[in-house]
Amino acid sequence: MDYSKLSNMQLDALREIGNIGAGNAATALSQLLGSKVDMTVPNVNIVSFDEIFSRIGGEEVVLGVIVRVLGDTPGNILFIFTRETGMDLIKQLTHKEEEEISEMGASVLCEIGNIISGSYMNAISKFTNLLIMPSVPAVTFDMLGAILSTTFIESEQFDECVLDIETTFMQDDTEIQGYFYYIPMPGSLEKMLSSLGVK
Amino acid sequence: MDSVQLRVGIGDCKITKSPNTIITVGLGSCVGIALYDNRRKIGGLAHIMLPDSTQFSNTTNKYKFADLAIKDLYNEMLKLGAFKNNIVAKVAGGASMFNFSDKKMVMDIGERNCVAVKKQLNDLGIQIISEELRGNRGRTMILDANDGNVSIKTVGEGIKVI
Incomplete structure (x- = not known):
């Protein structure tokens, strides 16, 4: 599929899919943290590979939790946040202050990734009637450029034009800034759109 | 003469002469290939994403692929005056970023990139004099065209010169 040729109707449908997924994920996160979590209306980003990298610089170091999307619409879900946000999430859930991310801390972040991506996929699965399952998550603390490029390549998206659905989560007083990407493999979007009857 | 730092993006390649440097940031499963002619002080750096162009119909950007990018980088260096027998290679990247x-x-794209890069260099008769491949960390790579040194930056591990 040439993403630059998606119609407005198709883009709206994809945004709505993202919205339903992210809405459920925000609710799950808010229940987990016991406080209000807001989210932005998802963006469907159709950009060139180069643009992603010129925009982010690539050397910024972030925490990334990745989950493989399995089933009818394979792809990857990537949850990116700053080290401060990661530390803060660990503190909120374990009530312990950490200097470095311990094994326990990493598994807390994995669990957050698990819950968020699970609720995101469940919501999309129900909405589209497709079978969509998450893998066990993996967590990494590394350069944003390396994380993003590897995720896109592993999603078999390496054409000039790549697509992701992006949402930002915010927790008002503590400023959780988390970027949430769903990066579908080729063919997955077509399946979602056709099961919704959007041509 | 002031030195300039050139920047190589993803699926991209640049060539320069002393005293300039070339940088590429955020190598994950991608591999960075630095070629260098020590006598002429000509250096080139490519940042490839995929092992093999023959698997794809769309190969408009040849610098994405290990096989095409290395061949092209090598030829461009010869055009700029580098000598065949002087050119050596240093390679880095090809990590498996996500430790599931x-x-x-776990996908093996990083591993396949490493294998393809080595094969291509071997086919062209270019010797790899040092390497920093695989593992599960992202890397930034800087080639200094003055001495052929390649600095590798890794999160949490500082800078290593190879």
Whole structure:
């Protein structure tokens, strides 16, 4: 599929899919943290590979939790946040202050990734009637450029034009800034759109 | 003469002469290939994403692929006056970024890139004099065209010169 040729109707449908997924994920996160979590209306980003990298610089170091999307619409879900946000999430859930991310801390972040991506996929699965399952998550603390490029390549998206659905989560007083990407493999979007009857 | 730092993007390649440097940031499963002619002080750096162009119909950007990018970089260096027998290579990257506990979820693109890069260099008769491949960390690579040194930056591990 040439993403630059998606119609407005198709883009709206994809945004709505993202919205339903992210809405459920925000609710799950808010229940987990016991406080209000807001989210932005998802963006469907159709950009060139180069643009992603010129925009982010690539050397910024972030925490990334990745989950493989399995089933009818394979792809990857990537949850990116700053080290401060990661530390803060660990503190909120374990009530312990950490200097470095311990094994326990990493598994807390994995669990957050698990819950968020699970609720995101469940919501999309129900909405589209497709079978969509998450893998066990993996967590990494590394350069944003390396994380993003590897995720896109592993999603078999390496054409000039790549697509992701992006949402930002915010927790008002503590400023959780988390970027949430769903990066579908080729063919997955077509399946979602056709099961919704959007041509 | 002031030195300039050139920047190589993803699926991209640049060539320069002393005293300039070339940088490429955020190598994950991608591999960075630095070629260098020590006598002429000509250096080139490519940042490839995929092992093999023959698997794809769309190969408009040849610098994405290990096989095409290295060949092209090599030829461009010869055009700029580098000598065949002087050119050596230093390579870095090809990591497996995501350490899934379920090994079935680990993809081997980094590994395949490493293998393809080595094969291509071998086919062209270019010797790899040092390498920093695989592992599970992202890397930034800087080639200094003055001495052929390649600095590798890794998160949490500082800078290593190879």
